[in-house]
Amino acid sequence: MLEVLFIGLSLGSILLLVALGLAITYGAMGVINMAHGEMVMIGAYVTVLSGIWLGTNIFIAIPLAFIVTALLGLLIERVVVRRLYGRLLDTLLATWGIAILIQQAVRLEFGLSFFGIHIQGLGPGLQNVSVPEYLQGTFSIAGADINRYRTFIILVTAILALVTWFIIYRTSLGTQVRAIIRNPKMAAACGIDVTRINALTFAFGSGLAGVAGVMMSGFKTVFPDMGTPMVVDGFLVVVMGGVGSLLGSVLSAGILGEINGLVAAETNDILARAVVFGVVIAIIVLKPKGLFALKGR
């Protein structure tokens, strides 16, 4: 039983890992960022490429992936998203287009494959990320075999969630972000540089997705389409938890993960997925603003 609960917890942590960045970009900025999954994919490829070309391991890849995807996020914000604030559906279409562009760019190795130049680690193939020996296998707690790599994911997710919480609720930058969530125009009137803060927030959210990609690369296959299904899961978590609420995202990720794990253990994964979707639909119907909606005054 402990093992089943652990798998549920780990499924939840993977959900949260992807949702954390979305909770910020969607929750704080009102941007439906369809390219979020591609940021995850870029993060995974950073792990592959740094492993091949720099010989570094998965730990070094975490800050590297954060920097690369945060810069890419900054670029996307500057070039596209900045012009679309307040136009929810337009951000959806625009970022979806960006998602396709990024996917194909990786698949075509930035166009170099047309010239017969091959970059090892890019391209449409399945990429292999090596995981250190001490993160493979299990360790034992109370008679249950606990998966080391999944424990590692849970720890990293917990740390990222804490860091995010700290930044949002304990720094002046975070106070400004929260002010923008409540009312961007009023925040601007109070002297907050909304454009700058938005750019930084978007970059931070993208960076979190990059770290998620590093974690994914260790147990899933790395290929150009890998991010697409994840972005759906991410939105499920954010919408169920309540847009703009960090705590809501954490809890809903945990709940969905455990439901998935328990149902899958009793029946199978396909049914478990259906149950998860059913729960999310029920919650959206009963509480349209999610479990932890911000209370307006």
Place this chain on the structure above:
Amino acid sequence: MAVDRRRFLRNGLLAGSSLITSPWVFSTGARAAGEVKVGVLFSLTGGLSIIEKSLHDATMMAISEINDAGGVKGMKIAAIAEDGASDPKTYNEKASKLVIQDRVPTVFGSYTSASRKAVLPVFEKRNNLYFYPTYYEGFECSKNVVYTGAVPNQQLSNFIPWIIKTLGKKKFFIVGSNYIYPREMAKVSKILIEKNGGEWIADEYLELGHSEWGSMVNKIKGSGCDVVLSNVVGDSVVAFYREYKNQGLTHDKLPICATVTSEIEIAAMGAEYAVGSFTSFPYFQAIDTDRNKAFVDRYRAFVKDPKAVTHHALESSYFQVFLWKQAVEKAAEITPVAIREAVKGQEFDAPNGHVKIEPENLHTYLTPRIAQWLPDGQGKIIDAYKEPVIPLPYVAYGETPTNLFCTSKGLETAKLNKT
């Protein structure tokens, strides 16, 4: 409905134009002076391009080797390569293009069963010829397809008894991706398991491409099985083997015995996750003969990648072109029907050993082998049949070497319905 009408119109036009040209009256049109055209149809783009590109390369390599050695009947082979784009509908369109517009007498192509099923009507309607190089689930009997990959009896008939007798494992957990190939393989496996005194305790599926194996592996762990029979396909294989090790299961106590995991998947997951597990295929890169080593070297030189791996479907893609060449040389004229009649009983020394086309069902005699994976990502062949085994595409339904269901006359459905 508008799409349907459009498709209907297009098909009507195609059928109309073919009536006018009456394809095989002008079959010499398929040959410009001194060359014979063939179609090569694999996915060069899309999700399956990783593996299908290697089949394309192996086919092209065989064609260029034949051309360098003087061609066929003194003519060069001109390959017309098309891209199936990992999409059965595109496969169908490209096959029509090759058969109707280019009027090739033969097409080499397809990796998945879905793409083969999609092109089948084109070849049957036009009475053209398709060479299919991949291991598949059987249960097909077309006069217009030559099958050069393994069918279930060539992957499982030696494998299951070997697992039970040599490994001493009796309780099977069968797991696969949810589509026709794994399900047919499971059907054959269950018959063989019961016949050999073993039992199967679960038969589970996850959707194709599923990459979250936590719950399934935990289920395997708690099931009390002593061997896992995997028909998992594609990128799911990587996530499955990784999760297997990460949950503390080891292949020396609870081995995965697989029918799909080849050199390519091993390279993608990292060899350390598969060390000690088993796979059954007629061909492995590790086959220790001079002919195979030379083949691997030539392939690596051809694709300009010193680390490229070869695998079963790739090897079949290669040798089937040579079987075709021999058939063309034997045939009086270069038409699909004449080539098909001539290919019956053709034999060839392929990298995996001696292969032969069964005249009745157009499938291929292959030598079943079992390999255990080593840390370098190569298989160590630990069991092999002494000689090639007859292909039985309907083995799950009671087909035996003395009672073939699929003959040159077609499928005898009466026998199928009896079971």
